[in-house]
Amino acid sequence: MNRFSFTRANSVPEAVRAGGGADTRFLAGGTNLIDLMKENVERPSALVDINRVGLAGIEERPGGGLRLGALVSNADTAYDRRVAERYPLLACAILAGASPQLRNAATNGGNLNQRTRCYYFYDTATPCNKRNPGTGCGAIGGVNRIHAILGASPSCIATNPSDMCVALAALNATVRVTGPDGEREIAFADYHRLPGDAPQHDNTLRTGELVTAIDLPDEDFSAHHTYLKLRDRLSYAFALVSVAVALRMEGDRIAEARIALGGVAHKPWRVPAAEQALAGQPASAENFDRAAELLLRGAQGQGHNDFKIGLARRAIRRALRQAAAGTPQSQTDKRIA
Amino acid sequence: MSDVAPISIAFAAMPITLTINGHERRLSVEPWVTLLDLLREREDLTGSKKGCDHGQCGACTVLVDGRRMNSCLKLAVSLDGASITTIEGLAEGDRLDPLQQAFMDHDAFQCGYCTPGQICSAKGLLNEGRARTRDEVREMMSGNLCRCGAYTNIVDAVMQVLESRGQIKEAAE
Ligand SMILES: Cc1cc2nc3c(=O)[nH]c(=O)nc-3n(C[C@H](O)[C@H](O)[C@H](O)COP(=O)(O)OP(=O)(O)OC[C@H]3O[C@@H](n4cnc5c(N)ncnc54)[C@H](O)[C@@H]3O)c2cc1C
Ligand code: SF4
Ligand code: FES
Ligand code: FES
Numbered sequence: 001m002n003r004f005s006f007t008r009a010n011s012v013p014e015a016v017r018a019g020g021g022a023d024t025r026f027l028a029g030g031t032n033l034i035d036l037m038k039e040n041v042e043r044p045s046a047l048v049d050i051n052r053v054g055l056a057g058i059e060e061r062p063g064g065g066l067r068l069g070a071l072v073s074n075a076d077t078a079y080d081r082r083v084a085e086r087y088p089l090l091a092c093a094i095l096a097g098a099s100p101q102l103r104n105a106a107t108n109g110g111n112l113n114q115r116t117r118c119y120y121f122y123d124t125a126t127p128c129n130k131r132n133p134g135t136g137c138g139a140i141g142g143v144n145r146i147h148a149i150l151g152a153s154p155s156c157i158a159t160n161p162s163d164m165c166v167a168l169a170a171l172n173a174t175v176r177v178t179g180p181d182g183e184r185e186i187a188f189a190d191y192h193r194l195p196g197d198a199p200q201h202d203n204t205l206r207t208g209e210l211v212t213a214i215d216l217p218d219e220d221f222s223a224h225h226t227y228l229k230l231r232d233r234l235s236y237a238f239a240l241v242s243v244a245v246a247l248r249m250e251g252d253r254i255a256e257a258r259i260a261l262g263g264v265a266h267k268p269w270r271v272p273a274a275e276q277a278l279a280g281q282p283a284s285a286e287n288f289d290r291a292a293e294l295l296l297r298g299a300q301g302q303g304h305n306d307f308k309i310g311l312a313r314r315a316i317r318r319a320l321r322q323a324a325a326g327t328p329q330s331q332t333d334k335r336i337a
Numbered sequence: 338m339s340d341v342a343p344i345s346i347a348f349a350a351m352p353i354t355l356t357i358n359g360h361e362r363r364l365s366v367e368p369w370v371t372l373l374d375l376l377r378e379r380e381d382l383t384g385s386k387k388g389c390d391h392g393q394c395g396a397c398t399v400l401v402d403g404r405r406m407n408s409c410l411k412l413a414v415s416l417d418g419a420s421i422t423t424i425e426g427l428a429e430g431d432r433l434d435p436l437q438q439a440f441m442d443h444d445a446f447q448c449g450y451c452t453p454g455q456i457c458s459a460k461g462l463l464n465e466g467r468a469r470t471r472d473e474v475r476e477m478m479s480g481n482l483c484r485c486g487a488y489t490n491i492v493d494a495v496m497q498v499l500e501s502r503g504q505i506k507e508a509a510e
């Protein structure tokens with residue numbers, strides 16, 4: 001790890017004041033940042049510890065819905081009674097990720113800002129446009145089993161590794177941030193970005209901006225949801241493909257559908273046309289196939305990850321069936337329901 | 338400490354206070370020192386193991402204010418004021434913690450390298466109070482890898498302690 005200066009912020013304004021430098025980093029749970037610093041992928045000159053700025057609670061929003069503080073741990077968020085009852089999709093997605101120890105340390109703001117697990121990004125001996133813009137991409141033509149099948153660019157084919165973010169995308173969450181220019185809100189769909197020709201930017205947060213909270217809208221998908229995560233081992237592994245589904249059912253018809261995919265792109269992947277195609281339709285195998293087709297339109301493998309296209313198609317169908325039937329995938333009993 | 342002015346010292350050791358296994362320790366620590374390295378290299382508490390140093394194995398698991406965490410990914414300076422419990426802090430004198438006894442009763446290890454982390458993790462699991470079935474214990478212990486493959490016996494050991502505390506599902510119903 002390189003040497004750096006360390007500041008502990010005791011309030012949000014203090015954190016924003018201290019956090020403005022281009023090579024300054026906020027330290028939350030540290031489970032991603034410290035790991036990357038040990039690999040010399042991150043070499044900050046200064047760390048600003050934000051663990052004591054407040055933002056550590058979950059509150060009812062005045063107009064309905066919940067506000068999740070950026071410094072609440074992933075574990076405390078998933079096990080919060082209000083989250084578990086009203087947003088079980090989010091609780092399931094969080095509990096599908098990492099391990100109990102890591103979820104105790106990891107925070108909501110940190111989870112949103114975790115970096116890709118691309119092997120070349122981690123290996124400073126290899127080229128990587130995300131780590132060192134302009135050096136090339138080791139994964140294109142290299143080992144790319146975990147890489148993107150959707151939305152990739154000739155500069156970068158990395159995926160966003162978060163499980164929590166896949167559920168937040170499906171739930172139409174909003175990210176609240178405070179920076180040198182004041183506060184703003186970012187719709188979840190606009191928070192993460194596609195790599196394009198600037199893969200060094202994972203998201204649209206500006207330098208010095210601090211995530212303060214995640215807002216969940218007052219919507220009820222608790223009866224028909226699932227988080228289906230497929231990976232190389234049953235726990236403590238990142239998703240190869242994951243699917244978050246939230247449905248509002250009227251009888252055996254789907255009134256409203258939300259589908260987000262994880263492990264397949266640089267951001268949680270949603271396709272409005274796929275969701276609209278299900279609205280007002282019966283929960284049938286043909287309709288699920290059609291939705292999968294629309295979600296995966298344009299999917300392209302890179303060689304080692306070609307299998308993800310078929311895996312994603314089957315996972316989408318399975319997840320839609322689970323959600324429609326009201327039998328969400330258990331995060332403890334790993335048999336696929 | 339936390340309620341006074343922000344501390345910002347470039348490239349220098351910082352004063353922190355940690356309660357380690359019940360003893361208050363006033364320490365001077367460089368910002369880049371992890372809790373794991375502090376425990377092993379400076380406090381001579383070598384029970385917590387460095388398996389991977391990257392959060393991928395659980396061998397470094399300790400309790401921070403009663404909650405299990407990977408000590409390899411925590412900077413010691415960020416924990417100022419916290420209470421740390423390691424494997425060395427579980428027994429009371431010669432009386433083993435029930436989890437330590439259960440690991441022996443069930444032969445829940447072979448080489449023993451992962452064991453301190455497994456036991457601290459299991460302690461965290463008991464504090465959380467959510468795992469009540471074998472499947473739940475397996476899932477909630479999945480943050481601790483065992484290269485020797487003692488997994489079934491580890492689950493047996495944890496189940497024994499859950500049972501003795503009346504926390505398994507069958508007993509509760
Ligand atoms: C072995 C291992 C397995 C894992 N498996 C999974 C998995 O299966 N699924 C999954 O989803 N995740 C997984 N994770 C990742 C884990 O969820 C993240 O590391 C964690 O959520 C990051 O949160 P943190 O608070 O520790 O962030 P930190 O490491 O403290 O910070 C991460 C980044 O976010 C920035 N940041 C933190 N908070 C804020 C804020 N409030 N505002 C602005 N920027 C901020 C930091 O500056 C840093 O750049 C795994 C991690 C490990 C080590
Ligand atoms: S896929 Fe992206 S992160 Fe991975 S090597 Fe290429 S540019 Fe870097
Ligand atoms: S040494 Fe900390 S998780 Fe492996
Ligand atoms: S007993 Fe050897 S690694 Fe677990």
